[in-house]
Amino acid sequence: MNENNEKYEQLDxxxxxxxxxxxKALSDPTRIRILHLLGEKECSVTEIAEELSLMQSTVxxxxxxxKNLRLVKxxxxxTTLFYSIDDxxxxxxxxxxxxxxxxD
Amino acid sequence: MNENNEKYEQLDxxxxxxxxxxxKALSDPTRIRILHLLGEKECSVTEIAEELSLMQSTVxxxxxxxKNLRLVKxxxxxTTLFYSIDDxxxxxxxxxxxxxxxxD
DNA sequence: TTAGTATATGAATATATGTTCATATATGTT
DNA sequence: AACATATATGAACATATATTCATATACTAA
Known part of the structure:
Protein backbone atom coordinates (compact mmCIF):
# COMPACT_ATOMS: atom_id res chain seq x y z
CA MET A 1 0.00 0.00 0.00
CA ASN A 2 0.92 3.64 -0.47
CA GLU A 3 3.07 2.93 -3.49
CA ASN A 4 2.71 6.59 -4.40
CA ASN A 5 0.83 5.84 -7.57
CA GLU A 6 -2.22 7.78 -6.46
CA LYS A 7 -3.44 10.42 -8.84
CA TYR A 8 -1.74 13.78 -8.44
CA GLU A 9 -3.87 16.50 -6.88
CA GLN A 10 -3.58 19.60 -9.07
CA LEU A 11 -3.36 23.06 -7.59
CA ASP A 12 -6.60 24.95 -8.10
CA LYS A 24 5.84 38.12 -7.81
CA ALA A 25 5.60 40.88 -5.22
CA LEU A 26 8.78 39.54 -3.64
CA SER A 27 10.65 38.98 -6.88
CA ASP A 28 11.62 42.56 -7.66
CA PRO A 29 14.71 44.10 -5.99
CA THR A 30 13.02 47.46 -5.50
CA ARG A 31 10.00 45.95 -3.79
CA ILE A 32 12.24 43.73 -1.66
CA ARG A 33 14.18 46.77 -0.50
CA ILE A 34 10.99 48.67 0.30
CA LEU A 35 9.46 45.78 2.22
CA HIS A 36 12.68 45.13 4.08
CA LEU A 37 12.91 48.78 5.08
CA LEU A 38 9.28 48.85 6.21
CA GLY A 39 9.98 45.71 8.18
CA GLU A 40 12.41 47.78 10.24
CA LYS A 41 10.29 50.87 10.65
CA GLU A 42 7.27 52.75 9.40
CA CYS A 43 8.28 55.27 6.70
CA SER A 44 6.85 58.06 4.60
CA VAL A 45 7.14 57.90 0.82
CA THR A 46 9.83 60.56 0.84
CA GLU A 47 11.80 58.75 3.52
CA ILE A 48 11.71 55.53 1.51
CA ALA A 49 12.86 57.34 -1.61
CA GLU A 50 15.73 59.00 0.22
CA GLU A 51 16.83 55.98 2.20
CA LEU A 52 16.87 53.76 -0.90
CA SER A 53 17.93 56.40 -3.46
CA LEU A 54 14.82 55.94 -5.58
CA MET A 55 12.63 58.38 -7.47
CA GLN A 56 9.51 59.41 -5.60
CA SER A 57 7.30 58.18 -8.40
CA THR A 58 9.04 54.82 -8.48
CA VAL A 59 8.30 54.42 -4.80
CA LYS A 67 -1.01 48.05 -1.29
CA ASN A 68 -3.20 46.31 -3.88
CA LEU A 69 -1.95 43.00 -2.54
CA ARG A 70 -2.47 44.26 1.01
CA LEU A 71 1.16 43.72 1.85
CA VAL A 72 1.47 47.30 3.13
CA LYS A 73 -0.90 49.84 4.64
CA THR A 79 0.16 65.61 3.78
CA THR A 80 2.49 62.83 4.76
CA LEU A 81 1.58 59.16 4.40
CA PHE A 82 3.34 56.70 6.64
CA TYR A 83 3.54 53.23 5.19
CA SER A 84 4.04 50.04 7.14
CA ILE A 85 3.79 46.26 6.74
CA ASP A 86 0.28 44.84 6.58
CA ASP A 87 1.12 41.16 6.03
CA ASP A 104 24.85 29.09 2.43
CA MET B 1 17.60 54.27 24.56
CA ASN B 2 16.70 52.22 21.54
CA GLU B 3 14.48 54.89 20.07
CA ASN B 4 14.76 53.13 16.74
CA ASN B 5 16.58 56.01 15.15
CA GLU B 6 19.64 53.92 14.36
CA LYS B 7 20.78 53.97 10.77
CA TYR B 8 19.04 51.44 8.54
CA GLU B 9 21.18 48.50 7.44
CA GLN B 10 20.82 48.15 3.67
CA LEU B 11 20.59 44.76 2.02
CA ASP B 12 23.80 43.96 0.18
CA LYS B 24 11.23 35.02 -9.33
CA ALA B 25 11.49 31.26 -9.74
CA LEU B 26 8.39 30.90 -7.61
CA SER B 27 6.44 33.71 -9.25
CA ASP B 28 5.40 31.95 -12.45
CA PRO B 29 2.34 29.65 -12.46
CA THR B 30 3.99 27.09 -14.73
CA ARG B 31 7.07 26.81 -12.54
CA ILE B 32 4.91 26.63 -9.43
CA ARG B 33 2.96 23.74 -10.92
CA ILE B 34 6.15 21.94 -11.92
CA LEU B 35 7.77 22.38 -8.51
CA HIS B 36 4.59 21.36 -6.73
CA LEU B 37 4.34 18.21 -8.83
CA LEU B 38 8.01 17.36 -8.25
CA GLY B 39 7.40 17.91 -4.55
CA GLU B 40 4.99 14.97 -4.72
CA LYS B 41 7.09 12.67 -6.85
CA GLU B 42 10.06 12.42 -9.17
CA CYS B 43 8.93 12.79 -12.81
CA SER B 44 10.27 12.58 -16.32
CA VAL B 45 9.91 15.55 -18.66
CA THR B 46 7.18 13.76 -20.59
CA GLU B 47 5.28 12.90 -17.41
CA ILE B 48 5.38 16.51 -16.30
CA ALA B 49 4.14 17.70 -19.68
CA GLU B 50 1.27 15.19 -19.68
CA GLU B 51 0.25 15.67 -16.06
CA LEU B 52 0.18 19.45 -16.41
CA SER B 53 -0.97 19.66 -20.05
CA LEU B 54 2.08 21.60 -21.16
CA MET B 55 4.19 21.45 -24.29
CA GLN B 56 7.34 19.40 -23.91
CA SER B 57 9.49 22.35 -24.88
CA THR B 58 7.81 24.59 -22.35
CA VAL B 59 8.64 22.06 -19.66
CA LYS B 67 18.11 23.66 -12.79
CA ASN B 68 20.26 26.78 -13.22
CA LEU B 69 19.08 27.91 -9.81
CA ARG B 70 19.68 24.40 -8.45
CA LEU B 71 16.09 24.09 -7.40
CA VAL B 72 15.76 20.79 -9.27
CA LYS B 73 18.14 18.01 -10.26
CA THR B 79 16.88 8.35 -22.74
CA THR B 80 14.60 9.39 -19.94
CA LEU B 81 15.53 12.09 -17.43
CA PHE B 82 13.85 11.96 -14.05
CA TYR B 83 13.66 15.32 -12.38
CA SER B 84 13.25 15.93 -8.67
CA ILE B 85 13.52 18.69 -6.07
CA ASP B 86 17.05 19.80 -5.19
CA ASP B 87 16.26 22.61 -2.75
CA ASP B 104 -7.35 32.93 4.74
C1' DT C 1 23.82 1.74 -39.14
C1' DT C 2 19.17 3.00 -39.15
C1' DA C 3 15.10 4.04 -36.85
C1' DG C 4 12.67 5.48 -32.80
C1' DT C 5 11.95 7.91 -28.56
C1' DA C 6 13.12 11.45 -25.05
C1' DT C 7 14.87 15.76 -24.25
C1' DA C 8 17.20 20.22 -25.29
C1' DT C 9 17.83 24.35 -27.76
C1' DG C 10 17.43 28.64 -30.68
C1' DA C 11 14.68 31.99 -32.93
C1' DA C 12 10.53 34.44 -33.18
C1' DT C 13 6.80 36.49 -31.04
C1' DA C 14 3.57 38.38 -27.82
C1' DT C 15 3.00 40.07 -23.41
C1' DA C 16 4.32 41.76 -18.89
C1' DT C 17 7.09 44.68 -16.11
C1' DG C 18 9.75 48.59 -14.08
C1' DT C 19 11.28 53.25 -14.50
C1' DT C 20 11.00 57.93 -15.81
C1' DC C 21 8.91 62.31 -16.98
C1' DA C 22 5.32 65.38 -16.69
C1' DT C 23 1.49 66.56 -14.34
C1' DA C 24 -2.50 66.01 -11.27
C1' DT C 25 -4.40 65.75 -6.65
C1' DA C 26 -4.58 66.45 -1.74
C1' DT C 27 -3.53 68.73 2.41
C1' DG C 28 -1.77 72.45 5.20
C1' DT C 29 -0.29 77.37 5.85
C1' DT C 30 -0.34 82.20 5.30
C1' DA D 1 -7.42 82.56 -2.22
C1' DA D 2 -2.63 81.64 -3.28
C1' DC D 3 1.18 78.93 -2.37
C1' DA D 4 4.12 75.10 -0.74
C1' DT D 5 4.79 70.33 0.15
C1' DA D 6 3.75 65.34 -0.16
C1' DT D 7 1.99 61.91 -2.87
C1' DA D 8 -0.39 59.74 -6.87
C1' DT D 9 -1.13 58.90 -11.60
C1' DG D 10 -0.85 58.26 -16.76
C1' DA D 11 1.81 57.81 -20.86
C1' DA D 12 5.94 56.47 -23.03
C1' DC D 13 9.66 53.68 -23.23
C1' DA D 14 13.00 49.99 -22.67
C1' DT D 15 13.69 45.54 -21.03
C1' DA D 16 12.42 41.00 -19.35
C1' DT D 17 9.65 36.94 -19.71
C1' DA D 18 6.99 32.89 -21.25
C1' DT D 19 5.46 30.20 -24.98
C1' DT D 20 5.59 28.10 -29.42
C1' DC D 21 7.56 26.11 -33.56
C1' DA D 22 11.12 23.90 -35.78
C1' DT D 23 14.99 21.39 -35.28
C1' DA D 24 19.06 19.42 -33.01
C1' DT D 25 21.05 16.15 -29.82
C1' DA D 26 21.35 11.93 -26.98
C1' DC D 27 20.52 7.43 -26.10
C1' DT D 28 18.51 2.64 -27.19
C1' DA D 29 17.21 -1.21 -29.81
C1' DA D 30 16.88 -3.75 -33.91
Missing amino acids: EETLFIVSQTF SHQLRFL FRRAG EHVLALLNQTIHHARH | EETLFIVSQTF SHQLRFL FRRAG EHVLALLNQTIHHARH
Whole structure:
Protein backbone atom coordinates (compact mmCIF):
# COMPACT_ATOMS: atom_id res chain seq x y z
CA MET A 1 0.00 0.00 0.00
CA ASN A 2 0.92 3.64 -0.47
CA GLU A 3 3.07 2.93 -3.49
CA ASN A 4 2.71 6.59 -4.40
CA ASN A 5 0.83 5.84 -7.57
CA GLU A 6 -2.22 7.78 -6.46
CA LYS A 7 -3.44 10.42 -8.84
CA TYR A 8 -1.74 13.78 -8.44
CA GLU A 9 -3.87 16.50 -6.88
CA GLN A 10 -3.58 19.60 -9.07
CA LEU A 11 -3.36 23.06 -7.59
CA ASP A 12 -6.60 24.95 -8.10
CA GLU A 13 -6.63 28.12 -10.23
CA GLU A 14 -7.28 30.51 -7.38
CA THR A 15 -4.55 29.19 -5.12
CA LEU A 16 -2.15 29.22 -8.02
CA PHE A 17 -3.00 32.83 -8.73
CA ILE A 18 -2.61 34.00 -5.14
CA VAL A 19 0.67 32.15 -4.69
CA SER A 20 2.17 33.48 -7.92
CA GLN A 21 1.09 37.03 -7.08
CA THR A 22 2.62 36.78 -3.65
CA PHE A 23 5.95 35.61 -4.99
CA LYS A 24 5.84 38.12 -7.81
CA ALA A 25 5.60 40.88 -5.22
CA LEU A 26 8.78 39.54 -3.64
CA SER A 27 10.65 38.98 -6.88
CA ASP A 28 11.62 42.56 -7.66
CA PRO A 29 14.71 44.10 -5.99
CA THR A 30 13.02 47.46 -5.50
CA ARG A 31 10.00 45.95 -3.79
CA ILE A 32 12.24 43.73 -1.66
CA ARG A 33 14.18 46.77 -0.50
CA ILE A 34 10.99 48.67 0.30
CA LEU A 35 9.46 45.78 2.22
CA HIS A 36 12.68 45.13 4.08
CA LEU A 37 12.91 48.78 5.08
CA LEU A 38 9.28 48.85 6.21
CA GLY A 39 9.98 45.71 8.18
CA GLU A 40 12.41 47.78 10.24
CA LYS A 41 10.29 50.87 10.65
CA GLU A 42 7.27 52.75 9.40
CA CYS A 43 8.28 55.27 6.70
CA SER A 44 6.85 58.06 4.60
CA VAL A 45 7.14 57.90 0.82
CA THR A 46 9.83 60.56 0.84
CA GLU A 47 11.80 58.75 3.52
CA ILE A 48 11.71 55.53 1.51
CA ALA A 49 12.86 57.34 -1.61
CA GLU A 50 15.73 59.00 0.22
CA GLU A 51 16.83 55.98 2.20
CA LEU A 52 16.87 53.76 -0.90
CA SER A 53 17.93 56.40 -3.46
CA LEU A 54 14.82 55.94 -5.58
CA MET A 55 12.63 58.38 -7.47
CA GLN A 56 9.51 59.41 -5.60
CA SER A 57 7.30 58.18 -8.40
CA THR A 58 9.04 54.82 -8.48
CA VAL A 59 8.30 54.42 -4.80
CA SER A 60 4.70 55.49 -5.23
CA HIS A 61 4.13 53.05 -8.07
CA GLN A 62 5.59 50.16 -6.13
CA LEU A 63 3.70 51.08 -2.97
CA ARG A 64 0.48 50.99 -4.95
CA PHE A 65 1.42 47.53 -6.18
CA LEU A 66 2.10 46.38 -2.62
CA LYS A 67 -1.01 48.05 -1.29
CA ASN A 68 -3.20 46.31 -3.88
CA LEU A 69 -1.95 43.00 -2.54
CA ARG A 70 -2.47 44.26 1.01
CA LEU A 71 1.16 43.72 1.85
CA VAL A 72 1.47 47.30 3.13
CA LYS A 73 -0.90 49.84 4.64
CA PHE A 74 -0.59 53.52 5.48
CA ARG A 75 -1.76 56.14 7.92
CA ARG A 76 -2.05 59.81 7.11
CA ALA A 77 -0.41 62.63 9.06
CA GLY A 78 -1.13 65.87 7.31
CA THR A 79 0.16 65.61 3.78
CA THR A 80 2.49 62.83 4.76
CA LEU A 81 1.58 59.16 4.40
CA PHE A 82 3.34 56.70 6.64
CA TYR A 83 3.54 53.23 5.19
CA SER A 84 4.04 50.04 7.14
CA ILE A 85 3.79 46.26 6.74
CA ASP A 86 0.28 44.84 6.58
CA ASP A 87 1.12 41.16 6.03
CA GLU A 88 3.43 39.69 8.59
CA HIS A 89 3.40 36.31 6.90
CA VAL A 90 4.90 37.73 3.73
CA LEU A 91 7.46 39.71 5.72
CA ALA A 92 8.40 36.48 7.49
CA LEU A 93 8.76 34.79 4.10
CA LEU A 94 11.11 37.55 3.00
CA ASN A 95 13.22 37.54 6.15
CA GLN A 96 13.43 33.77 6.08
CA THR A 97 14.72 33.86 2.51
CA ILE A 98 17.18 36.66 3.24
CA HIS A 99 18.53 34.61 6.10
CA HIS A 100 18.78 31.55 3.90
CA ALA A 101 20.50 33.49 1.11
CA ARG A 102 23.13 34.80 3.52
CA HIS A 103 23.92 31.49 5.17
CA ASP A 104 24.85 29.09 2.43
CA MET B 1 17.60 54.27 24.56
CA ASN B 2 16.70 52.22 21.54
CA GLU B 3 14.48 54.89 20.07
CA ASN B 4 14.76 53.13 16.74
CA ASN B 5 16.58 56.01 15.15
CA GLU B 6 19.64 53.92 14.36
CA LYS B 7 20.78 53.97 10.77
CA TYR B 8 19.04 51.44 8.54
CA GLU B 9 21.18 48.50 7.44
CA GLN B 10 20.82 48.15 3.67
CA LEU B 11 20.59 44.76 2.02
CA ASP B 12 23.80 43.96 0.18
CA GLU B 13 23.75 43.52 -3.60
CA GLU B 14 24.43 39.81 -3.58
CA THR B 15 21.78 38.91 -1.04
CA LEU B 16 19.30 41.07 -2.90
CA PHE B 17 20.09 39.25 -6.12
CA ILE B 18 19.78 35.77 -4.66
CA VAL B 19 16.54 36.60 -2.88
CA SER B 20 14.94 38.16 -5.94
CA GLN B 21 16.02 35.23 -8.13
CA THR B 22 14.56 32.77 -5.68
CA PHE B 23 11.22 34.51 -5.56
CA LYS B 24 11.23 35.02 -9.33
CA ALA B 25 11.49 31.26 -9.74
CA LEU B 26 8.39 30.90 -7.61
CA SER B 27 6.44 33.71 -9.25
CA ASP B 28 5.40 31.95 -12.45
CA PRO B 29 2.34 29.65 -12.46
CA THR B 30 3.99 27.09 -14.73
CA ARG B 31 7.07 26.81 -12.54
CA ILE B 32 4.91 26.63 -9.43
CA ARG B 33 2.96 23.74 -10.92
CA ILE B 34 6.15 21.94 -11.92
CA LEU B 35 7.77 22.38 -8.51
CA HIS B 36 4.59 21.36 -6.73
CA LEU B 37 4.34 18.21 -8.83
CA LEU B 38 8.01 17.36 -8.25
CA GLY B 39 7.40 17.91 -4.55
CA GLU B 40 4.99 14.97 -4.72
CA LYS B 41 7.09 12.67 -6.85
CA GLU B 42 10.06 12.42 -9.17
CA CYS B 43 8.93 12.79 -12.81
CA SER B 44 10.27 12.58 -16.32
CA VAL B 45 9.91 15.55 -18.66
CA THR B 46 7.18 13.76 -20.59
CA GLU B 47 5.28 12.90 -17.41
CA ILE B 48 5.38 16.51 -16.30
CA ALA B 49 4.14 17.70 -19.68
CA GLU B 50 1.27 15.19 -19.68
CA GLU B 51 0.25 15.67 -16.06
CA LEU B 52 0.18 19.45 -16.41
CA SER B 53 -0.97 19.66 -20.05
CA LEU B 54 2.08 21.60 -21.16
CA MET B 55 4.19 21.45 -24.29
CA GLN B 56 7.34 19.40 -23.91
CA SER B 57 9.49 22.35 -24.88
CA THR B 58 7.81 24.59 -22.35
CA VAL B 59 8.64 22.06 -19.66
CA SER B 60 12.23 21.72 -20.84
CA HIS B 61 12.74 25.47 -20.87
CA GLN B 62 11.38 25.88 -17.37
CA LEU B 63 13.33 22.91 -16.06
CA ARG B 64 16.49 24.50 -17.38
CA PHE B 65 15.58 27.68 -15.53
CA LEU B 66 15.00 25.73 -12.31
CA LYS B 67 18.11 23.66 -12.79
CA ASN B 68 20.26 26.78 -13.22
CA LEU B 69 19.08 27.91 -9.81
CA ARG B 70 19.68 24.40 -8.45
CA LEU B 71 16.09 24.09 -7.40
CA VAL B 72 15.76 20.79 -9.27
CA LYS B 73 18.14 18.01 -10.26
CA PHE B 74 17.80 14.96 -12.50
CA ARG B 75 19.01 11.43 -12.91
CA ARG B 76 19.22 9.66 -16.24
CA ALA B 77 17.62 6.30 -17.05
CA GLY B 78 18.29 5.54 -20.69
CA THR B 79 16.88 8.35 -22.74
CA THR B 80 14.60 9.39 -19.94
CA LEU B 81 15.53 12.09 -17.43
CA PHE B 82 13.85 11.96 -14.05
CA TYR B 83 13.66 15.32 -12.38
CA SER B 84 13.25 15.93 -8.67
CA ILE B 85 13.52 18.69 -6.07
CA ASP B 86 17.05 19.80 -5.19
CA ASP B 87 16.26 22.61 -2.75
CA GLU B 88 14.04 21.58 0.12
CA HIS B 89 14.07 25.06 1.57
CA VAL B 90 12.49 26.53 -1.53
CA LEU B 91 9.95 23.71 -1.67
CA ALA B 92 9.09 24.46 1.95
CA LEU B 93 8.67 28.12 1.02
CA LEU B 94 6.25 27.14 -1.72
CA ASN B 95 4.22 24.74 0.40
CA GLN B 96 4.06 27.25 3.21
CA THR B 97 2.67 29.88 0.86
CA ILE B 98 0.19 27.47 -0.73
CA HIS B 99 -1.06 26.62 2.74
CA HIS B 100 -1.33 30.28 3.63
CA ALA B 101 -3.15 31.11 0.38
CA ARG B 102 -5.71 28.41 1.03
CA HIS B 103 -6.40 29.29 4.64
CA ASP B 104 -7.35 32.93 4.74
C1' DT C 1 23.82 1.74 -39.14
C1' DT C 2 19.17 3.00 -39.15
C1' DA C 3 15.10 4.04 -36.85
C1' DG C 4 12.67 5.48 -32.80
C1' DT C 5 11.95 7.91 -28.56
C1' DA C 6 13.12 11.45 -25.05
C1' DT C 7 14.87 15.76 -24.25
C1' DA C 8 17.20 20.22 -25.29
C1' DT C 9 17.83 24.35 -27.76
C1' DG C 10 17.43 28.64 -30.68
C1' DA C 11 14.68 31.99 -32.93
C1' DA C 12 10.53 34.44 -33.18
C1' DT C 13 6.80 36.49 -31.04
C1' DA C 14 3.57 38.38 -27.82
C1' DT C 15 3.00 40.07 -23.41
C1' DA C 16 4.32 41.76 -18.89
C1' DT C 17 7.09 44.68 -16.11
C1' DG C 18 9.75 48.59 -14.08
C1' DT C 19 11.28 53.25 -14.50
C1' DT C 20 11.00 57.93 -15.81
C1' DC C 21 8.91 62.31 -16.98
C1' DA C 22 5.32 65.38 -16.69
C1' DT C 23 1.49 66.56 -14.34
C1' DA C 24 -2.50 66.01 -11.27
C1' DT C 25 -4.40 65.75 -6.65
C1' DA C 26 -4.58 66.45 -1.74
C1' DT C 27 -3.53 68.73 2.41
C1' DG C 28 -1.77 72.45 5.20
C1' DT C 29 -0.29 77.37 5.85
C1' DT C 30 -0.34 82.20 5.30
C1' DA D 1 -7.42 82.56 -2.22
C1' DA D 2 -2.63 81.64 -3.28
C1' DC D 3 1.18 78.93 -2.37
C1' DA D 4 4.12 75.10 -0.74
C1' DT D 5 4.79 70.33 0.15
C1' DA D 6 3.75 65.34 -0.16
C1' DT D 7 1.99 61.91 -2.87
C1' DA D 8 -0.39 59.74 -6.87
C1' DT D 9 -1.13 58.90 -11.60
C1' DG D 10 -0.85 58.26 -16.76
C1' DA D 11 1.81 57.81 -20.86
C1' DA D 12 5.94 56.47 -23.03
C1' DC D 13 9.66 53.68 -23.23
C1' DA D 14 13.00 49.99 -22.67
C1' DT D 15 13.69 45.54 -21.03
C1' DA D 16 12.42 41.00 -19.35
C1' DT D 17 9.65 36.94 -19.71
C1' DA D 18 6.99 32.89 -21.25
C1' DT D 19 5.46 30.20 -24.98
C1' DT D 20 5.59 28.10 -29.42
C1' DC D 21 7.56 26.11 -33.56
C1' DA D 22 11.12 23.90 -35.78
C1' DT D 23 14.99 21.39 -35.28
C1' DA D 24 19.06 19.42 -33.01
C1' DT D 25 21.05 16.15 -29.82
C1' DA D 26 21.35 11.93 -26.98
C1' DC D 27 20.52 7.43 -26.10
C1' DT D 28 18.51 2.64 -27.19
C1' DA D 29 17.21 -1.21 -29.81
C1' DA D 30 16.88 -3.75 -33.91
